[in-house]
Amino acid sequence: MKIPDDDERQALERLLQAAREEAPPPELGERVLEKLAYRARLERIAVLPPRRSYRAAAWSLALLAAGVLLVVLTRKPGADAPIAAEQAASARKAAAAPAGAIASVPAQQSARLANDPCVGRAPGAGSQPLIDDFEDGDDEISPLEGRAGFWRWAREIDAPGTAPALIPVPRPDATRANRLAQHVKGGQLLDWGATVEFDFRPACYDASKYVGVSFQARGPGRVYVAPRERSVIPIAEGGSCEADCYNPHVAKIELESVWRTYQVRWSELRQRGIGKPALDARHLHSLAFLIRPEDTPYDVWLDDLRFLQR
Amino acid sequence: MPQTDLRLRAAVSNHVALVWRVLRRTGLGPADAEDASQDVFWVLAQRFEDVPERAQKSFLVSTALRVASDRKHSKWHRSVSAGLDVEARVSDAPLPDEALEIRRAGALLDEALATLEEFERSVFVLAELEQMTRAEVAEVLGIPEGTVASRLKRARESLEIAVRRLRSRSRAVR
Numbered sequence: 001m002k003i004p005d006d007d008e009r010q011a012l013e014r015l016l017q018a019a020r021e022e023a024p025p026p027e028l029g030e031r032v033l034e035k036l037a038y039r040a041r042l043e044r045i046a047v048l049p050p051r052r053s054y055r056a057a058a059w060s061l062a063l064l065a066a067g068v069l070l071v072v073l074t075r076k077p078g079a080d081a082p083i084a085a086e087q088a089a090s091a092r093k094a095a096a097a098p099a100g101a102i103a104s105v106p107a108q109q110s111a112r113l114a115n116d117p118c119v120g121r122a123p124g125a126g127s128q129p130l131i132d133d134f135e136d137g138d139d140e141i142s143p144l145e146g147r148a149g150f151w152r153w154a155r156e157i158d159a160p161g162t163a164p165a166l167i168p169v170p171r172p173d174a175t176r177a178n179r180l181a182q183h184v185k186g187g188q189l190l191d192w193g194a195t196v197e198f199d200f201r202p203a204c205y206d207a208s209k210y211v212g213v214s215f216q217a218r219g220p221g222r223v224y225v226a227p228r229e230r231s232v233i234p235i236a237e238g239g240s241c242e243a244d245c246y247n248p249h250v251a252k253i254e255l256e257s258v259w260r261t262y263q264v265r266w267s268e269l270r271q272r273g274i275g276k277p278a279l280d281a282r283h284l285h286s287l288a289f290l291i292r293p294e295d296t297p298y299d300v301w302l303d304d305l306r307f308l309q310r
Numbered sequence: 311m312p313q314t315d316l317r318l319r320a321a322v323s324n325h326v327a328l329v330w331r332v333l334r335r336t337g338l339g340p341a342d343a344e345d346a347s348q349d350v351f352w353v354l355a356q357r358f359e360d361v362p363e364r365a366q367k368s369f370l371v372s373t374a375l376r377v378a379s380d381r382k383h384s385k386w387h388r389s390v391s392a393g394l395d396v397e398a399r400v401s402d403a404p405l406p407d408e409a410l411e412i413r414r415a416g417a418l419l420d421e422a423l424a425t426l427e428e429f430e431r432s433v434f435v436l437a438e439l440e441q442m443t444r445a446e447v448a449e450v451l452g453i454p455e456g457t458v459a460s461r462l463k464r465a466r467e468s469l470e471i472a473v474r475r476l477r478s479r480s481r482a483v484r
Binding site (some may be wrong): 009022028033158 | 318319322326327330331335338340341342344345347351352355365413415417418419422438439440441469473474475477
């Protein structure tokens with residue numbers, strides 16, 4: 001092995017010294033603490049006892065499932081079958097199958113129903129349209145008509161599930177009545193882009209009493225407004241999608257370098273593909289503002305997000 | 311603010327720079343290292359009452375090594391991050407100012423560190439860069455002190471060779 005000379009050793013020592021003195025990004029500690037608080041809030045929400053209406057619905061479902069199980073297990077092939085062909089066939093299958101398999105189908109269905117956050121969820125009344133004007137300075141949406149959720153900002157370099165909380169910042173043109181807004185800014189992205197979004201909690205919100213959303217925004221640039229149905233979100237992420245996921249209804253918004261108010265009606269949203277159905281606003285999982293890689297670098301302000309009333 | 315929150319805040323304040331440097335020097339890019347820092351402190355927050363204050367540093371360093379290793383080996387990291395921290399790679403292009411010279415030096419060290427085996431790299435980062443004692447390194451990595459010493463010696467030799475080679479390559483293209 002060649003022994004490095006003094007010059008090489010000094011060069012290495014300089015490199016090591018520079019590495020020892022390397023400082024983390026400014027305010028990293030504060031951002032870490034914000035993130036910890038955000039995660040802690042999510043954990044608390046996850047373990048909150050269900051509201052009385054959910055609890056009643058869950059009991060009803062459990063009783064229903066028990067009834068269905070009892071009927072299936074006690075039914076004899078050929079006995080008193082009003083829908084003769086289908087029930088006879090299913091009875092034959094049941095007779096050939098082990099007892100556990102007989103019970104599994106209704107049990108799975110009832111489990112799915114029990115886990116469905118849309119069950120027992122009352123629709124938004126349609127009279128309190130404000131989603132968030134950010135003036136409270138936190139990362140939670142306004143708790144009106146039972147809505148709950150936390151803003152976050154994710155970009156393709158985030159690890160799954162670690163998107164940081166998004167806290168409002170002062171508007172450049174702040175007034176006494178309108179001080180804060182959401183602001184995201186970033187460089188070139190290459191894969192799927194970035195998103196500013198929140199999930200409704202529980203992960204189902206019925207916004208059918210409204211006809212769309214409105215918001216103020218400032219660019220320049222382009223965003224895609226995407227109220228996401230549960231049906232486009234994978235089951236593992238709280239949705240109900242089993243195939244062709246991540247294909248939300250979107251509307252493209254060309255932003256200007258001054259604040260403008262934009263309105264997007266549910267009927268204006270489109271999914272990728274031909275012959276796709278219109279948005280079903282009864283089962284919203286989340287609301288996102290998407291930034292695609294071709295629209296990066298990006299510098300987007302958002303404010304005064306509301307549902308559109310009829 | 312609850313007492314635990316204050317203690318957690320103090321832990322973040324005291325150790326965030328250490329955690330970030332360990333994550334960076336064990337191979338994560340700046341953006342990755344920031345996100346991973348959050349993961350590391352989240353792990354501490356979950357086990358806060360189980361980790362005595364005197365053991366926080368060791369706990370955080372060992373968690374940082376594990377988080378960095380998980381990230382580097384995940385499909386997500388390979389497919390997405392690899393192409394993004396372009397500026398962190400050693401560039402042969404002319405440099406306009408001193409700031410970039412410093413950045414290039416950091417990138418050169420990272421490239422040299424990347425040539426080490428992971429078990430040598432961890433020892434080197436903790437002992438040489440973070441200047442932890444052999445006993446501390448041994449505790450964090452769960453290996454005997456003698457093994458720390460031998461790995462450190464091998465790591466230093468390998469690193470000197472790597473730096474020498476990278477510097478001569480850099481000089482050759484100027």
